Amino acid sequence: MVTLATRSESSRPRLGRAEWIREAQRVLGETGIEAVRVEPLAARLSVSKGSFYWHFRDRDELLVALLDAWRQRATQAVIQLVDSLSDAPDQRLRNLLGLVARRPEDRDFWVEIGFRDWARRDRRARSAVESVDTERVGYLYRLLLALGLSEEDAEARAFLVYSYILGEGVVHNRVTRVGRPDRVERCVRHLLSDLPKANGASR
Numbered sequence: 203m204v205t206l207a208t209r210s211e212s213s214r215p216r217l218g219r220a221e222w223i224r225e226a227q228r229v230l231g232e233t234g235i236e237a238v239r240v241e242p243l244a245a246r247l248s249v250s251k252g253s254f255y256w257h258f259r260d261r262d263e264l265l266v267a268l269l270d271a272w273r274q275r276a277t278q279a280v281i282q283l284v285d286s287l288s289d290a291p292d293q294r295l296r297n298l299l300g301l302v303a304r305r306p307e308d309r310d311f312w313v314e315i316g317f318r319d320w321a322r323r324d325r326r327a328r329s330a331v332e333s334v335d336t337e338r339v340g341y342l343y344r345l346l347l348a349l350g351l352s353e354e355d356a357e358a359r360a361f362l363v364y365s366y367i368l369g370e371g372v373v374h375n376r377v378t379r380v381g382r383p384d385r386v387e388r389c390v391r392h393l394l395s396d397l398p399k400a401n402g403a404s405r
Contacts, residue, residue: 216253216256217247217249217253217257218257219257219258219267220271221247222243222247222253222254222257222258222264223264223267223268223271225243225246225247226238226243226264226268227268227271227272227313227316228313229242229243229246230268230313230316230317230320231312231313231314231315231316232312234316234319234320235265235316235319235320235324235327238261238264238265238268239261240254240261240264265326266326269317269326269327269330272313272317272330272334273330273333273334273337276310276313276314276334277334277337277338278337280298280301281337281341284297284298284301291345291346291348291349291399292349292394292397292399292400294345295342295345295346295349295363295394295400296390296394298342299363299366299367299386299389299390299393299394300386300390302367302370302371302386311371311372314368314371317330317331318331335364338364339360339361339364340360342359342360342363342364343356343357343360346359346360346363346397348399349397349398349399349400350397350398350399351397351398359393362393363393366389366393370386370389
């Protein structure tokens, strides 16, 4: 039975779906998908379960929303940002890789790991991760095609660049922050320096 909100809760702003999803992402990154449950989340947010059921039918609906929000925030929103900064494919690629050096929090990486760990045991999560990977690699592939690579070379280079992006997150958690932007810049030069239309493309 749904618990009614307490008097103390009624005096504070009602949490929206976004707040519940954001907290669920934090828990996923910290502990794993099994810890993403209604009562612990409500305790972390200092509200009753009634607040949760105002926005979600059940835990399963939250999990679906969690996957959708991750794809939007960590893929579609990033692509939209990169596209908004430049029309030139080489600059878009540099801006995208530059975001790796400016990742705001280690927590973002652990959330990514949390989704991938979840995908090992859950078909729906696995489908979402595969869709995200396909979308990300496809974006890189289209940029590399525009920079003069053949389809075969663009496919291979897109995989290499994407592997670097994911690998940078792993390494980042084992080294100090000092010198990281310089290392990223050197890696970017190696990844992009031989592209046929790079550096000469109009901006």
